[in-house]
Each structure stands twice: as C-alpha cells, then as structure tokens.
Amino acid sequence: MAFSSYAYLGPEGTFTEAALLQVPGAAEAHRLPVATVGAALGEVRSGRVDAAMVPIENSVEGGVSATLDAVAVGEPLRIVREELVAITFVLAARPGARLDDVRRISTHGHAWAQCRGWVHSHIPEAEYLPASSTAAAAHGLAEGAYDAAVCSPLLAERLGLAVLASDIGDVSDAVTRFILVTRPTVLPAPTGADKTSLVIPLPEDHPGALMEILDQFAARGVNLSRIESRPTGQFLGDYFFSIDADGHLADARVADALKGLHRISPNLRFLGSYARADKRPSTIAPRTSDEAFDAAESWVEGLRGGS
Numbered sequence: 001m002a003f004s005s006y007a008y009l010g011p012e013g014t015f016t017e018a019a020l021l022q023v024p025g026a027a028e029a030h031r032l033p034v035a036t037v038g039a040a041l042g043e044v045r046s047g048r049v050d051a052a053m054v055p056i057e058n059s060v061e062g063g064v065s066a067t068l069d070a071v072a073v074g075e076p077l078r079i080v081r082e083e084l085v086a087i088t089f090v091l092a093a094r095p096g097a098r099l100d101d102v103r104r105i106s107t108h109g110h111a112w113a114q115c116r117g118w119v120h121s122h123i124p125e126a127e128y129l130p131a132s133s134t135a136a137a138a139h140g141l142a143e144g145a146y147d148a149a150v151c152s153p154l155l156a157e158r159l160g161l162a163v164l165a166s167d168i169g170d171v172s173d174a175v176t177r178f179i180l181v182t183r184p185t186v187l188p189a190p191t192g193a194d195k196t197s198l199v200i201p202l203p204e205d206h207p208g209a210l211m212e213i214l215d216q217f218a219a220r221g222v223n224l225s226r227i228e229s230r231p232t233g234q235f236l237g238d239y240f241f242s243i244d245a246d247g248h249l250a251d252a253r254v255a256d257a258l259k260g261l262h263r264i265s266p267n268l269r270f271l272g273s274y275a276r277a278d279k280r281p282s283t284i285a286p287r288t289s290d291e292a293f294d295a296a297e298s299w300v301e302g303l304r305g306g307s
C-alpha cells in the first residue's frame, strides 16, 4: 500500500515523524505536520491526505489516550500498518545554558512521564510545561518561556541546541508503537504475523460482561496483545474496551471471534487487520486452525443437508 500524502503529529523532528519515515516511500511523499493527533486524523477523515501516522502505545507509559479515543468515535478509520520506534530522550536547552539554571521544562506528556524519575532526582524543583509534542517544545525554546525541552537527540542536534543531559529516560529501552491510519479500504493481505484492532463498547451493565467478551477470544485460541478500558465520556462508569488481538480477519478463528463479539456488542468497531511490526507469527493450536474451522463448517452443512 503506497500513499502519496501523509499527516503526522508534528512539527518536524517528532518521534512520530521518525515512525513515518520508516514507511517505504514516505520520505518521497507529501508530509503534512499537524499539531495534534485529532488534527492528523481529521486530515484523513476529510480526504485532504491519504493516511496519518500517530502514536498509540508506549512500553513504559502505556496507551496514548488521545489516539485511543479519537479512533473509537466519529467517521470510521482503518489501521493499515504499525511501526515501532526506540525512544531516547535528551534534555536540550538554548546554547550556553547550564543544567544548574534549569527550572521550567517543556515536552509532550508521554515524554515527561518517561523522564520524571530522572528529572526528580537531578532537578527536584523542576516545573513541567506541557507541549503538543517533544519537537514543539524544542522549537519553542527560542521564545524563552521555559529553560529546557525533552526531545530526541537528533532534533537537538538539528536545531543546534545544547544537550545538558543524554539518555534521561527512566527505562533505557523504551519503545513506542505508532499506527498508520486511512479511511476504510481493502485490508492489507494476511502475512501470518498479523494483528487485529477493535473497539468494543461494554454491552450493558451486567455481571460478567467483560468475561463474555474475553471468552470470545479465549474459546477460539485468539491471543490478545493489548486491552485497555477507556471512558466513553457519556456518563460515569460507561466504558469501551480497546483491544489488539493476534491474527487477521482472514483467519477463521479471528472472523469467528468477531461474529461472537458482534452478537454480544453489536456496536463494536473493527479498526483493521495489519502486519505486526515485530513479524512474530501467532501460535495456532490445531483445534483453532483454518482447517479445523472449515471441517467443522462442512460437518454442520452436511448434517443440515441430510448426510
């Protein structure tokens, strides 16, 4: 799937841009930096661009709520690809600055959450100013509203900033997962190492509703790689589940699980089936293989036909 135009969480130099540049052909395509995840998805929904790259999950901080919520409502979207980016942070400041003088620090909320430990032990009196991205914080240093920004080493170098400290992430091998989102389209072909993303509203407040949902996956041997609950925003206690399952809609066990889920929660949203970035194939028990599902289907058809 090659696209000619992409929106991404900008400005230039974000980790999201790094994720986008990993997509074959993206370096030669039109790339539109926008200020928020919502704006990036809006550019796709309105048809101004073919696809958008946005962060969805970090190995330290967890899900990116802005993304989980924005894909769960509004005009339907499809995830067609995922990218993993290893994240390292530096504390960058205007040239000539000293670590001892840093009080006000700006960055993206997810970056802050991953560097909080380092900041508290090295600059206990630090004050945090949220920015729309790590790169927005770095670009904004020139205006003087804060003393330092947490951003990528590459951007600090590109902007000619002083690096006051390197590798300030509390976990050294943090990874962020990004998704490439389009309008509904034909699914990418199954690769054998795929993922399916779903948004499942909790059907009604009855005991065991979540168990019933999980059972649809368990009974068909479908492994889950992420499950998060998010409030719908409608009223207190109203939640949906954001789920990534191993496998592709073309796999019988995944399709069968989705049919079961549709009976339980008819308003569930299919967000897409796409190749896993780590290419790790799903383990499939013989009783949940496509062949086992086909054999079971033929058996029932045979019985209905009188054999």
Ligand SMILES: O=C(O)C(=O)Cc1ccccc1
Binding pocket: 009, 013, 014, 015, 016, 017, 055, 058, 087, 108, 110, 111, 132, 133, 134, 135, 176
């Ligand atoms: O702000 C950025 O650079 C982003 O792309 C969002 C983000 C922030 C922190 C970790 C991973 C992604």
